[in-house]
Amino acid sequence: MRNFKDLKVWQDAMDLSVKIYHFTQTDGPIKRDFGLKDQLQRSAVSVPSNIAEGETRNTPKQRLSFFNYATASLAELHTQIIISYRIGYLSEELYQELDRDCVDLSVRFQNFINYRQKNG
Numbered sequence: 001m002r003n004f005k006d007l008k009v010w011q012d013a014m015d016l017s018v019k020i021y022h023f024t025q026t027d028g029p030i031k032r033d034f035g036l037k038d039q040l041q042r043s044a045v046s047v048p049s050n051i052a053e054g055e056t057r058n059t060p061k062q063r064l065s066f067f068n069y070a071t072a073s074l075a076e077l078h079t080q081i082i083i084s085y086r087i088g089y090l091s092e093e094l095y096q097e098l099d100r101d102c103v104d105l106s107v108r109f110q111n112f113i114n115y116r117q118k119n120g
Contacts, residue, residue: 004055009109013048013070016101020044020077023094030089040080046073051109060120067113074109078102 004010021044024030024037031037047070054066081102085095 002055004052007051007055007112009105009112010048010051010055012101012105012108013051013074016077016098016105017044017048019098019101023090023098028089030084033089036080036084036089040077040084043073043077043080046070047077047105060116063116064113067109067116071106071109071113074102074106078106 020040024040030040050066050070050073054063054070057063057066078099081090081095081098084090085092085099090098
């Protein structure tokens, strides 16, 4: 079985998930916005979870399906971060950090997917 915990993209996705959980637990309007808070947490957890599940699948087709789910979850999370900023839940500094994390992870993860498509 492949060890998903060794993947840098999985580790970075885990770090991003933890940041999102810390943000959603802070005192402020996000703590009371149960809908957005729940969506942020779900999409944040979905990214590393789908990377892990994909990495442990037996066929390249199965792996890529889960990697694509992770990509979509990352786009969903990024959108929710932008919404959180636009409605005043995120400071400029935290928004810039999370935005950069999402963009960087997206690029690295796409490179990872491209590599896996060519090399299995």
